[in-house]
Amino acid sequence: MNYVVEMKNITKVFPGVVANDNVNFSVKKGEIHVLLGENGAGKTTLMNILYGLYEPTSGEIYIKGEKVEIKNPNIAIEKGIGMVHQHFMLVEPFTVAENIILGTEPSLYGGLKLDNEKAVEEVNRISNEYGLAVDPNVKIEDISVGMQQRVEILKALYRGADILILDEPTAVLTPQEIEELGVILRNLANQGKSIILITHKLKEVMAMSDRVTVIRRGKIINTLNTKDTSGEELAELMVGRKVNLVVQKEKREAGKSVLEVKDLHALDNRGVPALKGISFEVKAGEIFALAGVDGNGQTELIEVITGLRNAIKGKVLLEGEDITRLKTRKIIEKGVGHIPEDRLKRGLILNHTIAENMILGDHHKEPFSKNGIMNYDIIHEHAKKLIEEFDVRTPSEEVNAKSLSGGNQQKVIIARELNRDPVLLIAAQPTRGLDVGAIEFVHKRLVEQRNRGKAVLLVSLELDEVMALADRIGVIYDGKLVGILSAEEATEKKLGIMMAGGKA
Amino acid sequence: MERDSKLKTFVENIKFPLLAILLSFLIGALFIIWTGNNPLVAYGALLSGSLGGLDRFGQTLLKTTPLIFTGLAVSFAFRCGLFNIGAEGQYVIGALTTVAAGYIFNSIFGDLPRFIFIPLVMLAGALGGALWAAIAGFLKSKLGVHEVITTIMLNYTSIHVSNFFVRTALNPSTLEGTTQKAYTVLLPESARLTQLKEIIPWFGYSSVHTGIFIAIICAIIAYFILFKTTLGYEIRSVGQNSHAAEYGGISVSKNLVLAMIISGMFAGLAGATQVAGLNYKVDMAPISPGYGFTGIAVALVGKNHPLGVLASALLFGILSNGARRMQIEGIPKEVVGIIQGIIIIFIAGERIIKFVSEIRERRNRKCNVEGVN
Numbered sequence A: 001m002n003y004v005v006e007m008k009n010i011t012k013v014f015p016g017v018v019a020n021d022n023v024n025f026s027v028k029k030g031e032i033h034v035l036l037g038e039n040g041a042g043k044t045t046l047m048n049i050l051y052g053l054y055e056p057t058s059g060e061i062y063i064k065g066e067k068v069e070i071k072n073p074n075i076a077i078e079k080g081i082g083m084v085h086q087h088f089m090l091v092e093p094f095t096v097a098e099n100i101i102l103g104t105e106p107s108l109y110g111g112l113k114l115d116n117e118k119a120v121e122e123v124n125r126i127s128n129e130y131g132l133a134v135d136p137n138v139k140i141e142d143i144s145v146g147m148q149q150r151v152e153i154l155k156a157l158y159r160g161a162d163i164l165i166l167d168e169p170t171a172v173l174t175p176q177e178i179e180e181l182g183v184i185l186r187n188l189a190n191q192g193k194s195i196i197l198i199t200h201k202l203k204e205v206m207a208m209s210d211r212v213t214v215i216r217r218g219k220i221i222n223t224l225n226t227k228d229t230s231g232e233e234l235a236e237l238m239v240g241r242k243v244n245l246v247v248q249k250e251k252r253e254a255g256k257s258v259l260e261v262k263d264l265h266a267l268d269n270r271g272v273p274a275l276k277g278i279s280f281e282v283k284a285g286e287i288f289a290l291a292g293v294d295g296n297g298q299t300e301l302i303e304v305i306t307g308l309r310n311a312i313k314g315k316v317l318l319e320g321e322d323i324t325r326l327k328t329r330k331i332i333e334k335g336v337g338h339i340p341e342d343r344l345k346r347g348l349i350l351n352h353t354i355a356e357n358m359i360l361g362d363h364h365k366e367p368f369s370k371n372g373i374m375n376y377d378i379i380h381e382h383a384k385k386l387i388e389e390f391d392v393r394t395p396s397e398e399v400n401a402k403s404l405s406g407g408n409q410q411k412v413i414i415a416r417e418l419n420r421d422p423v424l425l426i427a428a429q430p431t432r433g434l435d436v437g438a439i440e441f442v443h444k445r446l447v448e449q450r451n452r453g454k455a456v457l458l459v460s461l462e463l464d465e466v467m468a469l470a471d472r473i474g475v476i477y478d479g480k481l482v483g484i485l486s487a488e489e490a491t492e493k494k495l496g497i498m499m500a501g502g503k504a
Numbered sequence B: 001m002e003r004d005s006k007l008k009t010f011v012e013n014i015k016f017p018l019l020a021i022l023l024s025f026l027i028g029a030l031f032i033i034w035t036g037n038n039p040l041v042a043y044g045a046l047l048s049g050s051l052g053g054l055d056r057f058g059q060t061l062l063k064t065t066p067l068i069f070t071g072l073a074v075s076f077a078f079r080c081g082l083f084n085i086g087a088e089g090q091y092v093i094g095a096l097t098t099v100a101a102g103y104i105f106n107s108i109f110g111d112l113p114r115f116i117f118i119p120l121v122m123l124a125g126a127l128g129g130a131l132w133a134a135i136a137g138f139l140k141s142k143l144g145v146h147e148v149i150t151t152i153m154l155n156y157t158s159i160h161v162s163n164f165f166v167r168t169a170l171n172p173s174t175l176e177g178t179t180q181k182a183y184t185v186l187l188p189e190s191a192r193l194t195q196l197k198e199i200i201p202w203f204g205y206s207s208v209h210t211g212i213f214i215a216i217i218c219a220i221i222a223y224f225i226l227f228k229t230t231l232g233y234e235i236r237s238v239g240q241n242s243h244a245a246e247y248g249g250i251s252v253s254k255n256l257v258l259a260m261i262i263s264g265m266f267a268g269l270a271g272a273t274q275v276a277g278l279n280y281k282v283d284m285a286p287i288s289p290g291y292g293f294t295g296i297a298v299a300l301v302g303k304n305h306p307l308g309v310l311a312s313a314l315l316f317g318i319l320s321n322g323a324r325r326m327q328i329e330g331i332p333k334e335v336v337g338i339i340q341g342i343i344i345i346f347i348a349g350e351r352i353i354k355f356v357s358e359i360r361e362r363r364n365r366k367c368n369v370e371g372v373n
Helices: A044-048 A073-079 A096-101 A116-129 A145-158 A173-188 A202-208 A231-239 A298-306 A328-334 A342-347 A376-389 A404-418 A435-453 A463-469 A492-499 B002-034 B039-051 B052-077 B087-110 B116-145 B146-168 B211-228 B230-240 B242-247 B251-280 B292-300 B306-328 B334-371
Strands: A003-016 A015-028 A032-036 A058-063 A066-068 A082-085 A163-166 A194-200 A211-217 A219-224 A257-267 A273-283 A286-290 A314-320 A336-339 A425-429 A456-460 A472-477 A480-485
Touching: A003 A032, A003 A044, A015 A044, A015 A194, A015 A211, A015 A219, A032 A044, A032 A173, A032 A202, A044 A194, A044 B146, A073 A082, A082 A145, A096 A145, A116 A145, A145 A163, A145 A173, A163 B230, A173 A194, A173 A202, A173 A492, A194 A202, A202 A231, A202 B146, A211 B052, A231 A435, A257 A336, A273 A286, A273 A298, A273 A314, A273 A456, A286 A435, A286 A463, A286 A492, A298 A425, A298 A456, A328 A336, A336 A404, A342 A404, A342 B146, A342 B242, A376 A404, A404 A435, A425 A435, A425 A463, A435 A456, A435 A463, A456 A463, A463 A492, A472 A492, A480 A492, A480 B116, A480 B242, B002 B039, B002 B292, B002 B334, B039 B251, B039 B306, B052 B087, B052 B211, B052 B230, B052 B251, B052 B292, B052 B306, B087 B116, B087 B146, B087 B251, B087 B292, B116 B146, B116 B251, B211 B230, B211 B251, B211 B292, B211 B306, B230 B251, B242 B251, B292 B306, B292 B334, B306 B334
Parallel strands: A032 A194, A032 A211, A082 A163, A163 A194, A273 A480, A286 A456, A286 A472, A336 A425, A425 A456
Antiparallel strands: A003 A015, A003 A058, A058 A066, A211 A219, A257 A273, A257 A314, A472 A480
């Protein structure tokens, strides 16, 4: 028995939900163990129990063979458990060293002054010990996200962690950074640290882990050796049915240009230039994907195209017609469908019913509205039809949009936008926050749209998604297009370099 | 089944306000005991004073009438996400334009028939309130000035504007050559609303007038606009989520102004019916009468639903009319103020609880959403 962590028969009940149902989970010394599951499957809950953020309703935890009760994170840290959260808990204006020693500061004059030299020395020591290079003297706000994550890991190690929990560690990283993280974690494991990764990304499971435990609806489905399994098998275990991971897509010739963006300039909300002369076109019958790290002008670009933001220079043409200065309503009427990147902020009115949400944008037109009076009978019929057609899981069309799950909310939006039969569909992060099953659905719909000869502009931060769906891929960096690759020539490496602003 | 679920939401919606009212009366009872009185006597007096007999009930309805209008005003704006603190000022201006219109139309057309004259002065009152509210609406939509600030300031402005006109252009001394008075010229007879006791004598001493019917019709109109028209859909969309409304091609600024104008019309009608039904003039006043402010509480208790506003305005009418009878019984009428206050705290408390849990929910959701990228 060489388990460092054993969680036995853990059950955690929240009011109305069983988040963990009689879960058994154990981790060996020196292994990288992935906890795999969809959103809401209960993986984060389980780890929060281990880290002392929640108390289990029932069950026992053993750390290195010793039975423990982890009532709070301090006890967890004492027992050698460290957690790196999705959202980094770093003090931005402080230096790397200050952040790492925070809470256990070496001090001078009996606690009056921080012993900065010693702090830097300590940080250098552990950073050398584990091969995690950082500059202790730079401020957190000046370093990349990948670096910040490294600081978080060092912080945990500094506190003596030999069991490391990482919650969705790759969510914010570029492909290159993910690769580096993999190397770092492998090194740590080789030095005897045990690592638990929480993720739902199959590729990373296969690349990084020794063993994988699949959790579905609060129950452990199976624990497997990574080398004995495959992505397909894991996906099936995770979702509970066969999933088609590969997007089926026939080659087809793109038609005439539908959307043309010419030398577009625009400011962001703070009045700083966000688009600095971007040009590209999207043709009928193709999916044109715009890849890039978040915050490089994607949001502003979509807003300008859809009339939600003013351009300061340049043109947007839809089927040859200048739509740059048109109002959103007109642009919708010209045939632009838009799946917004933030469905809660833009896409849905959460306190409106599903039926009311399904007409947003068309609400002023017949048959939904006639002479300024709404026809709610028709609106409800319309919603029922779309719910059926797009398989939205809801008790009825009269419930508020906020009571749906993320995947079903997205289906409502997609149903609404596709029902309008747009010539151009803009899909911004269309699978953000969705589980595997819903992602499959969204991808299928996008490809369908393309196959019907419509133009699709896909904006995504997920390289896998971009590469799976796109016919052509443009990379946006700092408000400009770095370049365009065809699906055949695009590789993760090339795109990664371009996303950082380099030429492929 | 559909009816069932509707009934369920209805019960769900009124459950909390009813509970709040009940609890408030219980706590109010403690205060009454504290003052050395019997709560049963006190509440008996409160109820008999406001509901015991058609004359007393008429007086209750009289007090209810302006509160329905101002409650509708506040809740209509709120449906568009606007906090119209300015129903008070819109009321004052509405009353003023009603008197002005009465004088002007009378001097141009002579004696108009009532069925023409009354709608005319009502319209004038509504437009006066609408104009006053539109100022705040435009400032909000064009310059982003927060409506709470502008409407509060316009409340002060309104009382001075009103006093100015009462002293000058609308004073009997100017228009009729009498001595300087502390009030305006009177509204012509044929522009006045009928008092119910003229039709049904059992209303006795009560001065309740047909304004109550106008108020109820306005509540139905407000309901219809909000829930049956395209305008209402857009207004509610802007109120719930202006980003999504914008995304759906709805003009946020247009709807903000429109909602404010309609809200101001309701508040202006409060002034119009008060002038045409009860006062027949506007007095010089150091402060405004406060219907607009009570309207905020009415809207809150009525959950910003036009029909809820009807019920809650009646509750406030009962409380304020019954308070007099309670005082006659020797119980300080401030107890009524305490009860009103506690009702509001409880209902606002529900909001606070919901608000906090929504923030928590949102935070959780944000974590989930970001966690997946």
